[in-house]
Amino acid sequence: MSSRLDPxxxxxxxxxxxxxxxxxxxxxxxxxxxxxxxxAGISVGLIYRYFENKDAVISAIADxxxxxxxxxxxRARQAPTLLEALEVLFTEHCCDNTxxxxxxxxxxxxxxxxxxxxxxxxxxxxTTTAMKGVTELIAKSPxxxxxxxxxxxxxxxELIFALNDGMLMRDVLAxxxxxxxxRERQLKVARNLWRLLFSHSSxxxxx
Amino acid sequence: MSSRLDPxxxxxxxxxxxxxxxxxxxxxxxxxxxxxxxxAGISVGLIYRYFENKDAVISAIADxxxxxxxxxxxRARQAPTLLEALEVLFTEHCCDNTxxxxxxxxxxxxxxxxxxxxxxxxxxxxTTTAMKGVTELIAKSPxxxxxxxxxxxxxxxELIFALNDGMLMRDVLAxxxxxxxxRERQLKVARNLWRLLFSHSSxxxxx
Amino acid sequence: MSSRLDPxxxxxxxxxxxxxxxxxxxxxxxxxxxxxxxxAGISVGLIYRYFENKDAVISAIADxxxxxxxxxxxRARQAPTLLEALEVLFTEHCCDNTxxxxxxxxxxxxxxxxxxxxxxxxxxxxTTTAMKGVTELIAKSPxxxxxxxxxxxxxxxELIFALNDGMLMRDVLAxxxxxxxxRERQLKVARNLWRLLFSHSSxxxxx
Amino acid sequence: MSSRLDPxxxxxxxxxxxxxxxxxxxxxxxxxxxxxxxxAGISVGLIYRYFENKDAVISAIADxxxxxxxxxxxRARQAPTLLEALEVLFTEHCCDNTxxxxxxxxxxxxxxxxxxxxxxxxxxxxTTTAMKGVTELIAKSPxxxxxxxxxxxxxxxELIFALNDGMLMRDVLAxxxxxxxxRERQLKVARNLWRLLFSHSSxxxxx
DNA sequence: AATGAATGAGGCTTCATTCAT
DNA sequence: CATGAATGAAGCCTCATTCAT
Numbered sequence: 001m002s003s004r005l006d007p008x009x010x011x012x013x014x015x016x017x018x019x020x021x022x023x024x025x026x027x028x029x030x031x032x033x034x035x036x037x038x039x040a041g042i043s044v045g046l047i048y049r050y051f052e053n054k055d056a057v058i059s060a061i062a063d064x065x066x067x068x069x070x071x072x073x074x075r076a077r078q079a080p081t082l083l084e085a086l087e088v089l090f091t092e093h094c095c096d097n098t099x100x101x102x103x104x105x106x107x108x109x110x111x112x113x114x115x116x117x118x119x120x121x122x123x124x125x126x127t128t129t130a131m132k133g134v135t136e137l138i139a140k141s142p143x144x145x146x147x148x149x150x151x152x153x154x155x156x157x158e159l160i161f162a163l164n165d166g167m168l169m170r171d172v173l174a175x176x177x178x179x180x181x182x183r184e185r186q187l188k189v190a191r192n193l194w195r196l197l198f199s200h201s202s203x204x205x206x207x
Numbered sequence: 208m209s210s211r212l213d214p215x216x217x218x219x220x221x222x223x224x225x226x227x228x229x230x231x232x233x234x235x236x237x238x239x240x241x242x243x244x245x246x247a248g249i250s251v252g253l254i255y256r257y258f259e260n261k262d263a264v265i266s267a268i269a270d271x272x273x274x275x276x277x278x279x280x281x282r283a284r285q286a287p288t289l290l291e292a293l294e295v296l297f298t299e300h301c302c303d304n305t306x307x308x309x310x311x312x313x314x315x316x317x318x319x320x321x322x323x324x325x326x327x328x329x330x331x332x333x334t335t336t337a338m339k340g341v342t343e344l345i346a347k348s349p350x351x352x353x354x355x356x357x358x359x360x361x362x363x364x365e366l367i368f369a370l371n372d373g374m375l376m377r378d379v380l381a382x383x384x385x386x387x388x389x390r391e392r393q394l395k396v397a398r399n400l401w402r403l404l405f406s407h408s409s410x411x412x413x414x
Numbered sequence: 415m416s417s418r419l420d421p422x423x424x425x426x427x428x429x430x431x432x433x434x435x436x437x438x439x440x441x442x443x444x445x446x447x448x449x450x451x452x453x454a455g456i457s458v459g460l461i462y463r464y465f466e467n468k469d470a471v472i473s474a475i476a477d478x479x480x481x482x483x484x485x486x487x488x489r490a491r492q493a494p495t496l497l498e499a500l501e502v503l504f505t506e507h508c509c510d511n512t513x514x515x516x517x518x519x520x521x522x523x524x525x526x527x528x529x530x531x532x533x534x535x536x537x538x539x540x541t542t543t544a545m546k547g548v549t550e551l552i553a554k555s556p557x558x559x560x561x562x563x564x565x566x567x568x569x570x571x572e573l574i575f576a577l578n579d580g581m582l583m584r585d586v587l588a589x590x591x592x593x594x595x596x597r598e599r600q601l602k603v604a605r606n607l608w609r610l611l612f613s614h615s616s617x618x619x620x621x
Numbered sequence: 622m623s624s625r626l627d628p629x630x631x632x633x634x635x636x637x638x639x640x641x642x643x644x645x646x647x648x649x650x651x652x653x654x655x656x657x658x659x660x661a662g663i664s665v666g667l668i669y670r671y672f673e674n675k676d677a678v679i680s681a682i683a684d685x686x687x688x689x690x691x692x693x694x695x696r697a698r699q700a701p702t703l704l705e706a707l708e709v710l711f712t713e714h715c716c717d718n719t720x721x722x723x724x725x726x727x728x729x730x731x732x733x734x735x736x737x738x739x740x741x742x743x744x745x746x747x748t749t750t751a752m753k754g755v756t757e758l759i760a761k762s763p764x765x766x767x768x769x770x771x772x773x774x775x776x777x778x779e780l781i782f783a784l785n786d787g788m789l790m791r792d793v794l795a796x797x798x799x800x801x802x803x804r805e806r807q808l809k810v811a812r813n814l815w816r817l818l819f820s821h822s823s824x825x826x827x828x
Numbered sequence: 829a830a831t832g833a834a835t836g837a838g839g840c841t842t843c844a845t846t847c848a849t
Numbered sequence: 850c851a852t853g854a855a856t857g858a859a860g861c862c863t864c865a866t867t868c869a870t
Contacts, residue, residue, distance in 0.1 A: 011829095026322060029236050032864060043831045045867080054865065104321040107376075111318040114311040114379035115233055124380050151399050158396045165376045166369030169314075172321035173331045189365045192358050196403055218854090239839060250856045255841070425850095440736060443650050446843060457852045459846080468844065518735040521790075525732040528725040528793035529647055538794045565813050572810045576787030583728075583786045586735035587745045603779045606772050610817055632833090653860060664835045669862065 012050050014040050016064060019057050024101040027108050028058055055118075062109060062122045069126050073133040082141035086194050089134070090164060090187060100179060103171035131157050143198040156197055163193055219257050222247050223271060226264050231311040235265055235319055262325075269316060269326060273333045280340040289348035293401050296341070297371060297394060307386060310378035338364050350405040363404055370400055426464050429454050430478060433471050438515040441522050442472055469532075476523060476533055480540045487547040496555035500608050503548070504578060504601060514593060517585035545571050557612040570611055577607055633671050635661050637685060640678050645725040649679055649733055683730060683740060687747045694754040703762035707815050710755070711785060711808060721800060724792035752778050764819040777818055784814055 018040035022031035033054060037044040051057045072089060079085035113120040131154075138144045138153040151159070167186045174182055225247035229238035240261060244251045258264045279296060286292035320327040338361075345351045345360040358366070374393045381389055432454035436445035447468060451458040465471045486503060493499035527534040545568075552567040565573070581600045588596055639661035643652035654675060658665045672678045693710060700706035734741040752775075759774040772780070788807045795803055 024321075027236070027318060029234065030322070033866080034864075044865090045832065046830055048866070049829075100321075104318070107314065107321060108318045110376050110379055111234060111311070111315045114231070114307075114314060114382060115237070120380060120382070127377070127380065155396050155399060159370070159400055162373030162377070162396070163366070163369045164373065166371065166373030169317050169372045169376055170334070170369070172317055173327055173334065175321060175327070189362050189369070192362060193366055193400075215854095240841080241839080251840090252842080252857065253855055256854070261840070438735075441650070441732060443648070444736070447845080448843075458844090459853065460851055462845070463850075514735075518732070521728065521735060522732045524790050524793055525648060525725070525729045528645075528721075528728060528796060529651070534794055534796070541791070541794065569810055569813060573784070573814055576791070576810070577780070577783045578787065579790045580783030580785065580787030583731050583790055584748070584783070586731055587741055587748065589735060589741070603776055603783070606776060607780055607814075654862080655860080665861085666836065666863080667834055670833070675861070 008050070011042075011046070012060070014042070015047055015050055015057070016060055019061055020064075020105060021101065023058075023061065023108060024104040028112055055116075058112070058116075059118060059122065061105075062119055065106070065109065066122060066126045066129075069130055073130055077133065077137065082137060082143050082198060083191075083194055085134075085137055086160065086190070087187075089130075090190055091183070100171055100175050103168050104175070107169055107172055127161070131161060134160060141198070146198075151197075159193070159197070163190055215257070218249075218253075219267075222249070222254055222257055222264070223267055226268055227271075227312060228308065230265075230268065230315060231308040234315050265319070266325065266329070268312075269329045272313070272316065273329060273336075276333050276337055280337055284340065284344065289344060289350050289405055290398075290401055292344055293367065293397075294394075296337075296367075297397055298390070307378055307382050310375050311382070314376055314379055334368070338368060341367060348405070353405075358404075366400070366404070370397055425456075425460070426474070428456070429461055429464055429471070430474055433475055434478075434519060435515065437472075437475065437522060438518040442526055469530075472526070472530075473532060473536065475519075476536045479520070479523065480536060480543075483540050483544055487544055491547065491551065496551060496557050496612060497605075497608055499551055500574065500604075501601075503544075503574075504604055505597070514585055514589050517582050518589070521583055521586055541575070545575060548574060555612070560612075565611075573607070573611070577604055629671070632663075632667075633681075635663075636668055636671055636678070637681055640682055641685075641726060642722065644679075644682065644729060645722040648729050679733070680739065680743070682726075683743045686727070686730065687743060687750075690747050690751055694751055698754065698758065703758060703764050703819055704812075704815055706758055707781065707811070708808075710751075711811055712804070721792055721796050724789050725796070728790055728793055748782070752782060755781060762819070767819075772818075780814070780818070784811055 015036065019031070019036045022035045022039050025031065026035065033044050033047060036057070037047055040047075047057070051060065076085040076088040079088055109119065109123060113123040134157040135153045138156050144153065144156065167190070171182060222243065226238070226243045229242045229246050232238065233242065240251050240254060243264070244254055247254075254264070258267065283292040283295040286295055316326065316330060320330040341364040342360045345363050351360065351363065374397070378389060429450065433445070433450045436449045436453050439445065440449065447458050447461060450471070451461055454461075461471070465474065490499040490502040493502055523533065523537060527537040548571040549567045552570050581604070585596060636657065640652070640657045643656045643660050646652065647656065654665050654668060657678070658668055661668075668678070672681065697706040697709040700709055730740065730744060734744040755778040756774045759777050788811070792803060
């Protein structure tokens, strides 16, 4: 490899960051290579020194997304309780970019997956890994085992991810509203589900 | 003239059907007007006799989607029980087109909403209407009132829709698998949620 | 031929009148066949029953122009004095259409003559005929013979026509101003030239 | 790289020269961007690096025309006598291009001015400036003051310009004839007018 | 390593023309 | 006679990609 900050890696990062912004703003195919180069403050030709073509940029961004999700999963795994792990996972969409940037990007990523098999494989890989991770998390969790509700850990994980993705999908309709407000509202609903799934009936209404 | 439908309406439908297929296959912007005309078996120019431009075709498709959802909501409203209404809603994605066509299209529609304000308004309109309809359905339903789980009808509706959308988003990753199989698996998980939300604990396991 | 008002002739007239308006408004090539049909209140296809194609319409309009000029020349010839004849000629641009319509059309006609040889022939024919007519008019006129200014009748005619055309060319820059005002101003200048050319110095100031 | 001019300016010039030729040959709207690129020996896309769109090319050409006229006016102003100044102005149409190219272009420019307000403004600007310049020239000229013929300097200028434009308009009908021959004939007529306007009768025949 | 001029295929759209009704 | 739906070539413009500097 190379040390942490040598030019090649830096350049790649710089380009990918710019690409991410452009893709979120205009979509994979509406964003032009020129848009990306302008956003990155470099020339168009330079992009081609680090990426074979536009598709390679898209793939690289998708890869980056995959890694982000894996890191997230790792952090979730280290949370003391299942509910805390879920909160970590749910807050995924907040890095250096605003949540809507991530949301717009992810929705476009799924849309692209519907056409581009390479992207589809990659997204499937991400979701499968995440799903497996959360399924394990649930299987190992005492709260889950107790509440279980007649559902398998796998089914519980599916419910949870569907909720996550469904909320993310709605984000793009509220591009103008303050991110925190959106997230808070969504978190409230998500917590309702988690409580429902993972609280023992013996505890009665938990509030 | 013609028997059932006047030609203009027929043509519009024919074009929209072709556009739907192309949009699902390649996305709004990757699908060319030529693709659509070829799929419809007509010439490119003819499309412009029925639609001002490509954007108008996209808008018309989005409108069609809106109406489909509204009809669906109407049918759901007439179901005898809440759970049956939810089943109706969940089965949305099956008309003349295969479910994946609808899914791919809807995901792209949301992606587009993230950029095109006109599309965003339309999609927001659809989701708002649907949400309101289901919220009312829940508010009027005895099962819901009983189980309620400390959630407002509105929150319950949000949960349900998030699940719906989340599942739909995943559809695009399974473009190759038989639709029924996908739907069945998803339905199972969805029923789990509905049971959880709307069954009195006194009744025990319902399914 | 046919009687004065049989449909074919009427239709042709109707189409040509509409074409004239469209050509003046948008130019020969910017005006579409659809524009013309709409202006005439008929269908596009019908135009093709009366004209082989768009070029034929342009040619027919040019022909019409030629006839209009010839009639004008005829009227000018019957004027009692040369100066009156010139006034008739100069007022050419006023039929059922506003003068600017004619001006815009004529300028476009000359522009088209620069490319389309058939139109060039036709326009040349018009100008040649008109020139010959006016040259004769001058040659026969006592005023002219007296003043003559060392110019041949032919040269005098050239001067007069250049003035006419030059003024007409400027009309298109004043599309918004009241036609009478423009014409009056131009007429004043034209009269100055005519007086200069055709008044004996012995007569002193004539105007 | 280049010796005298930086490449961007060269390219713009190259494109404008090619556009001028194409516009004169086929008219503004009949000349395609492909025609221009072929004439310039470059690709279509390259034109768009130097001009926003086709209209911008037309505007640039019109601007160029404006500057050419202004330079001409400057040269005319420096002529020792009024008659010599007029000769300079009249010979306008001869630069690097053949006179007919200029004539065809100017006639088309006026035709376009009849429809496109932006072009109309520009052409009006040119004619107004030129007219003002010549009016001043006349007002300051002793020959004019003497002969005057009861006309104001402004009216005299109008006469002169109408003659110029009228002759230019006729140029397009003689696209095939040798330019010098045309010019000579026209010059002879023009001189007749000038002599008439600006020669004291006491001097008798001047030419 | 970096630039950005240059290419040309391909997309959207218009429009003259035809033809079934 | 009249309509207007239908065709498809052609025009304007964009953009991924290459390459000389």
